[in-house]
Amino acid sequence: MGRIAITDGMSEKAVSILLKAGHSVQQEHYSEDQILQGALLDYDAVVIRSATKLFKKEIEASSSINRGIGFIGRAGVGVDNIDIETATNHGIYVCNTPTASTRSVVELTIGHLIASSRHITSADKSLKGGLWEKKKFRGTEIGGKNLGLIGFGRIARGVANVAIAFGMEVHIFDPFISDTPEGIVVHENIEDLFSSCTHISIHCNLSEETKNLVSLNLISLMPGIGADGVECGNHIVSCARGGIVEENDALEALDSGILASLALDVFENEPLGDSPLLSRIGFHGTPHIAASTMEAQSRVGTEMANLLLEFLDSGKPGASLNGMQI
Numbered sequence: 001m002g003r004i005a006i007t008d009g010m011s012e013k014a015v016s017i018l019l020k021a022g023h024s025v026q027q028e029h030y031s032e033d034q035i036l037q038g039a040l041l042d043y044d045a046v047v048i049r050s051a052t053k054l055f056k057k058e059i060e061a062s063s064s065i066n067r068g069i070g071f072i073g074r075a076g077v078g079v080d081n082i083d084i085e086t087a088t089n090h091g092i093y094v095c096n097t098p099t100a101s102t103r104s105v106v107e108l109t110i111g112h113l114i115a116s117s118r119h120i121t122s123a124d125k126s127l128k129g130g131l132w133e134k135k136k137f138r139g140t141e142i143g144g145k146n147l148g149l150i151g152f153g154r155i156a157r158g159v160a161n162v163a164i165a166f167g168m169e170v171h172i173f174d175p176f177i178s179d180t181p182e183g184i185v186v187h188e189n190i191e192d193l194f195s196s197c198t199h200i201s202i203h204c205n206l207s208e209e210t211k212n213l214v215s216l217n218l219i220s221l222m223p224g225i226g227a228d229g230v231e232c233g234n235h236i237v238s239c240a241r242g243g244i245v246e247e248n249d250a251l252e253a254l255d256s257g258i259l260a261s262l263a264l265d266v267f268e269n270e271p272l273g274d275s276p277l278l279s280r281i282g283f284h285g286t287p288h289i290a291a292s293t294m295e296a297q298s299r300v301g302t303e304m305a306n307l308l309l310e311f312l313d314s315g316k317p318g319a320s321l322n323g324m325q326i
C-alpha cells in the first residue's frame, strides 16, 4: 500500500481511483515550514499544483536514506515550482500532465482577449450598478488584427487556430520551434513581434531567460493601430506564468495609455494580494484559473492517478520528466 499526499487538491475521481487500488491518500496543504520540518517524509508520493513549492531545501527535507517521497506529481503543466535537478539527485521521479488542460487554457486565453477588447467585465459591473453606458463601452473587434504569440507550443497552437477562425493574423516568436507553420508569420526576434502586433498572448515557460521578458521597452513597440487601420490600442494577455510580464512596467504602460488592456491569469506573487493593478480599468484579472475547469481537472486527475499507480506498483511511472520516457 502506498502513502500519497495531495497538497493542492485533485479531482474526486482521481482520489477514488487511488483509494480503490488500496492506497492511502492524505489531502492536506502543508506550509513551506511544515515541509522543511519533514511533513512529507512519511509519504511515498506527493501530488502538487502551483501552491506548493518543492525547491532544493523542501526536497532535501522530504527525502532521507530509507524514508521519504520517490515521486512528485505536478497535477498540471508548469514545473517551475519544482527543482527537478535536486529531485533527480535524490532518485525522485517528477511527472506532470502536459496535455490534459490545453483546451481549457486556450479557451480562457481567447475569453480574456475578447473580454478586454469588448470591456465585458467593466460593462457588467456598470450594468449591475444600475447604469446603461452604451457609449462608454464601445470596443474593438479582434478580427482583422494581428495576434502575436510568444512561444508556440500546444496551447499557443490551439489559440492560433481559434484566433485565425476569428479573422486574426497570427504572428509568433519561438526560438525553439523546428517546423514553420503554414499561414503564420514567424519572427526571428521578439522586438519584431511586438512592433507587428496590437494583441500579444504569452505562452512560454518561466525561466531565467523569460523572467520580466515583457518590459516597458517591448510594450512601447506595439503599434496601437490594427492591421485593419482601426485604432484599437494595444492588448496583452497572459495565462502562462507570473513573472514573465514585468507587472510594474505593464502598470506604467496602462497608466500612460500605451496599453489599452492587460489581462492576467497569473502573477509574480500568488495570491495577488493588494496590487495597484486592481484599481486600473484596463486591467482584467482572474486568479490562476486557466486549467480550473471540470473537464481539465478530471483529465489531469485521471492521468496523474495512472502515473501514481504505475509508480506504486512497479517503482517507476510510465513517463516522467527526469526518467525514461516509455
Ligand code: MLT
Binding pocket: 049, 050, 075, 076, 077, 078, 079, 101, 240, 290, 291
Ligand atoms: C498549470 O501549469 O497546469 C496551470 O498553471 C494550472 C495550475 O497551476 O494548476
